[in-house]
Amino acid sequence: MSLDQDTTLPLDHLVSTMEARLDAWRVLNAANRAWAATGAATGDETAKQAVEHQLRCLSSLEEFYAFPGRQFMGSLAELVAEGDAAAAARLSARLSAALLSKSYHNNPGEWDSDESSLDNADRLPPALNGNGGDKHRPYFEVLVVTPTPQTKWTEVSREMRRLRRPQDPFVYELVIVGSFEDAALGAILNPAIEAVVVFDGFHFASQHDVPLLHRFLEAHVPPGVADLTSEAMTPALVRMLKNLRPELDIYLLSDRKVEEMAANPELACVRRVFYEVEEPLEIHLSILDGINDRYETPYFDNLKKYSQRPMGTFHALPVARGKSIFKSNWIRDMGEFYGLNLFLAESSATTGGLDSLLEPTGNIKTAQDKAARAFGADHAFFVTNGTSTSNKIVEQALLHPGDIVLVDRNCHKSHHYGMVLAGARPVYLEAYPMMEYSMYGGVPLRTIKKAMLDLKAEGKLDRVRMLLLTNCTFDGHVYNTRQVMEECLAIKPDLIFLWDEAWFGFARFSPFFRQRTAMGAATLIKRAMAGSDYRSALEAQHREVGVDLDPADARLLDRRLVPDPDRMRVRVYQTNSTHKSMSALRQGSMILVCDQDFHHVEEAFHEAIFTHTSTSPNLQIIASLDIARRQMELEGYEMVMKATQLALIIRSEVNRHPLVSKYFRVLDLGDMVPAEFRRTGMESLTGTDWTKAIESIWNDEFVLDPTRLTLVCGSAGFDGTEFKGMLAEKYDIQINKTSRNSILLQTNINNTRSDVAHLMKVLVDIATGIEERLAAGGEPAVAAFRGRVAGLMKDVPDMPNFSRFHDHFREDTGSATSEGDIRSAFYLAYDEGSCEHVKLNSREIDRRLKSGPELVSASFVIPYPPGFPIMVPGQVITTETIEFMRKLDVKEIHGYQASRGLKLLTPKALAVQPVMRIEVA
Ligand SMILES: *Cc1c(COP(=O)(O)O)cnc(C)c1O
Numbered sequence: 001m002s003l004d005q006d007t008t009l010p011l012d013h014l015v016s017t018m019e020a021r022l023d024a025w026r027v028l029n030a031a032n033r034a035w036a037a038t039g040a041a042t043g044d045e046t047a048k049q050a051v052e053h054q055l056r057c058l059s060s061l062e063e064f065y066a067f068p069g070r071q072f073m074g075s076l077a078e079l080v081a082e083g084d085a086a087a088a089a090r091l092s093a094r095l096s097a098a099l100l101s102k103s104y105h106n107n108p109g110e111w112d113s114d115e116s117s118l119d120n121a122d123r124l125p126p127a128l129n130g131n132g133g134d135k136h137r138p139y140f141e142v143l144v145v146t147p148t149p150q151t152k153w154t155e156v157s158r159e160m161r162r163l164r165r166p167q168d169p170f171v172y173e174l175v176i177v178g179s180f181e182d183a184a185l186g187a188i189l190n191p192a193i194e195a196v197v198v199f200d201g202f203h204f205a206s207q208h209d210v211p212l213l214h215r216f217l218e219a220h221v222p223p224g225v226a227d228l229t230s231e232a233m234t235p236a237l238v239r240m241l242k243n244l245r246p247e248l249d250i251y252l253l254s255d256r257k258v259e260e261m262a263a264n265p266e267l268a269c270v271r272r273v274f275y276e277v278e279e280p281l282e283i284h285l286s287i288l289d290g291i292n293d294r295y296e297t298p299y300f301d302n303l304k305k306y307s308q309r310p311m312g313t314f315h316a317l318p319v320a321r322g323k324s325i326f327k328s329n330w331i332r333d334m335g336e337f338y339g340l341n342l343f344l345a346e347s348s349a350t351t352g353g354l355d356s357l358l359e360p361t362g363n364i365k366t367a368q369d370k371a372a373r374a375f376g377a378d379h380a381f382f383v384t385n386g387t388s389t390s391n392k393i394v395e396q397a398l399l400h401p402g403d404i405v406l407v408d409r410n411c412h413k414s415h416h417y418g419m420v421l422a423g424a425r426p427v428y429l430e431a432y433p434m435m436e437y438s439m440y441g442g443v444p445l446r447t448i449k450k451a452m453l454d455l456k457a458e459g460k461l462d463r464v465r466m467l468l469l470t471n472c473t474f475d476g477h478v479y480n481t482r483q484v485m486e487e488c489l490a491i492k493p494d495l496i497f498l499w500d501e502a503w504f505g506f507a508r509f510s511p512f513f514r515q516r517t518a519m520g521a522a523t524l525i526k527r528a529m530a531g532s533d534y535r536s537a538l539e540a541q542h543r544e545v546g547v548d549l550d551p552a553d554a555r556l557l558d559r560r561l562v563p564d565p566d567r568m569r570v571r572v573y574q575t576n577s578t579h580k581s582m583s584a585l586r587q588g589s590m591i592l593v594c595d596q597d598f599h600h601v602e603e604a605f606h607e608a609i610f611t612h613t614s615t616s617p618n619l620q621i622i623a624s625l626d627i628a629r630r631q632m633e634l635e636g637y638e639m640v641m642k643a644t645q646l647a648l649i650i651r652s653e654v655n656r657h658p659l660v661s662k663y664f665r666v667l668d669l670g671d672m673v674p675a676e677f678r679r680t681g682m683e684s685l686t687g688t689d690w691t692k693a694i695e696s697i698w699n700d701e702f703v704l705d706p707t708r709l710t711l712v713c714g715s716a717g718f719d720g721t722e723f724k725g726m727l728a729e730k731y732d733i734q735i736n737k738t739s740r741n742s743i744l745l746q747t748n749i750n751n752t753r754s755d756v757a758h759l760m761k762v763l764v765d766i767a768t769g770i771e772e773r774l775a776a777g778g779e780p781a782v783a784a785f786r787g788r789v790a791g792l793m794k795d796v797p798d799m800p801n802f803s804r805f806h807d808h809f810r811e812d813t814g815s816a817t818s819e820g821d822i823r824s825a826f827y828l829a830y831d832e833g834s835c836e837h838v839k840l841n842s843r844e845i846d847r848r849l850k851s852g853p854e855l856v857s858a859s860f861v862i863p864y865p866p867g868f869p870i871m872v873p874g875q876v877i878t879t880e881t882i883e884f885m886r887k888l889d890v891k892e893i894h895g896y897q898a899s900r901g902l903k904l905l906t907p908k909a910l911a912v913q914p915v916m917r918i919e920v921a
Contacts, residue, residue, distance in 0.1 A: 029096055060208060375519055387575045408429050478703045485525060509637050588628065709747070
């Protein structure tokens with residue numbers, strides 16, 4: 001069977017397969033209905049042909065799903081062939097309804113022959129409909145890759161089904177394929193696949209012709225796999241599947257020496273190797289066990305048990321067990337609102353099976369280990385105070401006073417405070433600006449390399465400890481994490497990386513973006529380090545630019561630098577706000593560690609946890625982190641792909657809608673990332689050229705996280721804050737952040753197609769309103785509107801760069817590098833006598849800007865939006881900063897009170913000779 005060339009089925013659109021599948025069913029239903037309504041009666045063959053065509057397309061796609069499966073697809077084809085239009089229409093409508101509602105999960109296996117089984121599945125509530133049991137059993141599918149001839153596949157499925165036992169905690173169906181390529185397609189297309197069973201002896205080529213798949217496979221498969229013997233192909237298949245979806249359990253069945261296979265390091269990620277004649281029941285039990293390993297949430301499971309035990313509490317925390325609430329005269333509604341379990345699950349005990357977050361040895365430890373596995377890290381640490389705290393923990397643990405940190409000036413405020421606490425010296429790096437939207441992109445790699453080479457030239461490279469960047473940025477810019485780290489390690493082999501992935505934790509579960517996460521890149525770098533790639537590239541580099549990189553050599557900035565595998569250390573940290581992109585309660589955050597030298601810092605790391613962690617961490621947050629991990633390991637792939645897909649739909653709907661696009665636009669890759677950072681020339685996220693998209697994701701310096709959508713509203717005459725307020729008050733749409741002329745929308749694993757529809761309806765509504773107002777107001781209204789739009793879109797204040805630290809906070813004032821002692825500046829401001837306030841619009845400001853003494857900020861000043869500090873303690877304030885502040889029309893400015901004015905360090909305080917405050921480690 002092969003796909004027709006003219007098929008409308010976008011198998012090529014790997015990201016949108018789920019929606020595409022449902023769409024294809026909708027098309028089939030429509031064709032069937034049309035045929036049943038008119039065609040069949042009039043003998044019109046074209047209506048029937050349309051059905052046949054669509055059915056053919058769909059059938060090849062459906063090979064990768066257990067339901068409706070061969071039987072139903074066969075019945076449908078038969079009805080069509082027999083010309084029974086009404087029955088075909090009825091069956092296809094019921095099948096697609098079952099797909100949509102996933103009702104077939106409830107009695108798997110019973111639907112493979114009998115149409116009436118669909119009735120049962122539709123009618124019974126899921127909880128009552130498990131195979132004989134009365135408990136909902138999660139359903140999944142298992143991919144089987146086998147040389148067994150296709151004619152026997154149905155029997156294989158039946159045989160596995162016979163092994164089901166009432167006490168099985170889960171239930172599954174098989175999807176059987178015969179080739180390497182079809183295995184890849186199955187893993188990509190079918191998110192319900194949770195495990196793969198590979199029988200030795202399958203062949204390579206798919207029967208389907210999918211160009212993108214080949215492109216995709218090229219990157220995940222060593223060349224020449226197609227020509228390998230079938231036995232040698234197995235390790236390549238395993239690696240490819242793990243690259244696509246690392247969470248999948250993989251089992252091997254072989255009649256070769258299984259002991260040898262089990263010992264093969266290439267197959268280390270296989271969960272179990274079986275000798276082919278072994279009991280099928282063993283395989284069945286192993287599959288269930290593998291799922292259970294992901295399903296188990298050690299902390300949450302135990303908390304549930306704990307809450308059900310009768311317990312007299314004599315510790316603090318009166319709400320535990322809820323008696324002070326449910327018996328209260330006045331606060332009983334709290335209990336009614338939150339429900340009893342919340343209080344039963346509250347405790348301040350760390351015994352009785354409740355582990356301690358501060359010193360985990362039991363189920364919190366196990367839960368963290370599972371999280372490390374799920375997110376591809378060596379270690380994971382749960383944090384219950386948000387990533388604000390995670391960042392401070394990492395910074396305190398790794399930075400000595402006096403260490404230099406290269407840091408994006410626009411990073412989250414927790415980092416600036418983290419550096420104050422640690423006594424680190426920030427070298428602020430400038431991201432590229434997007435002036436017309438009052439926002440910043442990412443920090444170009446060239447800028448980072450330049451800063452490092454400058455520090456090397458000044459003899460300070462030894463003191464550079466860390467590079468700290470936000471990935472992705474608030475607005476969705478995603479770094480090429482691998483390239484950034486490799487090139488930095490070429491300059492300084494032991495540099496530590498902290499990637500703040502507050503928003504990007506979910507990306508682990510996207511096969512497109514995983515490699516651009518901190519942990520994904522760290523894994524790739526470790527793999528490359530073990531191979532020979534670096535070594536040969538390094539030799540070329542030595543020949544060309546020498547062994548010891550000369551900071552004066554301008555070629556280094558443009559050359560891709562290669563690290564030395566014998567000297568480099570992989571030391572990567574990631575923090576993520578699990579609550580921002582996954583199903584964790586607010587403040588649920590994680591620290592992920594992939595550090596070859598972690599043992600050297602482990603003690604300091606624990607001290608830092610003690611410093612920043614409450615001794616009463618919230619149990620529900622810990623449990624939710626455990627649960628978020630379970631969900632992502634079992635359905636993260638599906639959810640993330642869906643969120644991505646919805647984002648792409650919004651992007652194209654808004655930008656193509658004839659009315660909406662007159663006033664609104666979602667910024668595309670080409671708007672957000674200047675051409676110099678897009679070597680592949682990829683311009684748009686909604687173009688159909690996915691081959692190029694994948695190339696861009698692999699190679700370009702910056703790409704865009706599609707789920708973060710910057711919607712320009714200035715062109716509709718609204719400033720960001722105003723538009724945000726309007727969406728919330730009038731339309732019940734909550735959005736993320738705003739800029740002067742845009743708002744940031746975000747899709748996540750919680751969104752559905754109806755949310756998209758609602759959003760579009762609202763935009764149509766607003767656009768219609770504008771049109772009506774302009775029509776009613778005539779010329780003057782149009783002119784006023786144009787003026788307002790021009791003001792918002794063109795008259796945008798220039799954003800000031802970081803100026804410099806005042807000499808008082810610099811150790812060597814002649815230095816060409818910009819690091820400063822932010823901590824001393826911060827604490828100098830604690831002395832009231834060292835501070836003064838000067839009104840923003842006063843003459844004094846202008847006079848001092850012109851003829852001194854210099855204005856030096858005593859505090860952080862952070863306007864929202866844009867949300868980055870335009871002043872940090874000890875920073876010299878320049879004309880650009882003052883102009884920006886004077887033009888700024890936002891109400892929320894942290895660290896600045898208009899009535900008192902700017903808080904400055906007095907010239908007198910700055911004239912005192914600084915004592916060398918902090919020893920350099
Ligand atoms: C939100 C955010 C943080 C802080 O995380 P919380 O979980 O809110 O404490 C840190 N960094 C970035 C980039 C963020 O967006």
